[in-house]
Amino acid sequence: MSDALVEDLLRISAPQVLAALVRRYGHFATAEDAVQEGLLAAATQWPVDGIPDDPRAWLITVSARRLTDLLRNEQARRRREDTVARWALPEDWLTPPADRDPTDADDTLVLLFMCCHPSLTPASQVALTLRAVGGLTTAEIARAFLVPEATMTKRIGRAKKTIKDSGVGFAPPASAERDARLAAVLHVLYLIFTEGYASTSGPNLHRVELCAEAIRLTRLLHRLLPDDAEVTGLLALMLLTDARRPARTGHNGELVPMEDQNRALWNTDAITEGIALITDALPRGVPGPYQLQAAIAALHDEAATYAATDWPQIMLLYERLLALVDNPIIALNHAVAVAMARGPHLGLKLVDDLAAEGKLVGDHRLSAVRAHLLESLGDRTAARAAYLLAAQQTMSLPQQRYLHARAARRAPDERASNDAVMLIVVDAANVVGSRPDGWWRDRAGAARRLLVRLRTLEHPAEVVVVLEGAAKAAASEEFEGLRVVLAPGSGDDAIVEVVAAAVEQDSARPITVVTADRGLRARLEPFGAESVGPRWLLERIEP
The missing domain is CATH 1.25.40.10 (Tetratricopeptide repeat domain)
Structure with a gap:
């Protein structure tokens, strides 16, 4: 039995089990701890013993037993009659069985409403939804939002305490406030998706795990409320937008605007599903905000070219x-x-x-x-x-x-009229280090040999060589036709400064930097400089 199969089954079952326990016993935070221990037990036992005939009932039974232990421990600590009465043991409750079938869908929906309670801040709503309904670990959520795990743990803990202190019961919201509460749920799911599709900070343009989780949860909500046009519209919007993600970044993770995207890379299955959803939703009545945004996304996706939009x-x-x-x-x-x-x-x-x-x-x-x-x-x-x-x-x-x-x-006419001499900037440490013959063992000697051979370069260009560390000793003599820059610290910083100064002086001047350092290449991208590997240079200067 594959671990992936068990993991998928546990993720799907987690919100159902938590909803069943909270509905019957209350105590959201304690029930969530009990469910996590039940999931841990399943993850340990099922790969060895096999998946039970009724996995959800198994999880509810194990989690309920653990909840009993947790509540007993809490009673022992409190030692006051009112606390004992308030934290009644599960076996003392007279309610229908926690694993009854008819309310599974309703329970998950109620859990979503609870996680998006108006007493919580949007950040807490997002975190609690991903934790309780999405089944993500605190560490996964923290990584997705680029915050320390301890910070996310406190955020989720405060959210649970707020829910507990609010006294909200595990029941659907009253009809008078249902629309507003559903709007809050949709907004939270939309926030999760947009943070995944267009990350507001960090090194990556996308956080795929957040997009995927937002779509999964919205699919779940759509199954629970198939007749709600705005829920359908939100799912369509996510699918139609996420369909363009494969073409939105280049090979090095750079942003590719829509007008330059290769539309052959768009996910046609997601586009087909999204268009079908919004086509079904729009005739139901006056379109809401998510339906209108989905209709706009559909027009973008249906255009064969950017010009045809x-x-x-x-x-x-x-x-x-x-x-x-x-x-x-x-x-x-x-x-x-x-x-x-x-x-x-x-x-x-x-x-x-x-x-x-x-x-x-x-x-x-x-x-x-x-x-x-x-x-x-x-x-x-x-x-x-x-x-x-x-x-x-x-x-x-x-x-x-x-x-x-x-x-x-640079504009095309600027490039055409430009007659500036090319600037070649050489990352000496990277070029020397790329050779297999041991040049790098004597940095100063290797740098000197590189400078000597650079004078033979048959190229109409100004050549700047950046030396760092021990290699700077090679600059003790003059090398005609070369400009040598001695880096006071990092050679990468010095190269960026040379390129930035050249661009500032003449933004139309062609610049080539010789380096295989990916980090340095990424830093040079904003200046429009071309980067080539050491082999490009060595082939031109070696006999």
């Missing part, structure tokens, strides 16, 4: 969306649609109006859109400044690299 229709859908939701990001997206449908000057006016309202102060997306529109209008100086400002405002490293690259990008 139905921007006028997208613009009208955003106008309907703005009539329902006063959201500055939606207004920004509407401005982009207006620019594409009616011209960049009209889109830029809307962006400037939005900036004047002060609702997106410090948000990199406003500066990035403004930069793109300025670039479309031919104002490259203002566009470059806006791109650099956006790069300063975002915490996402791929976004920073993309925005820096856009700022440094």
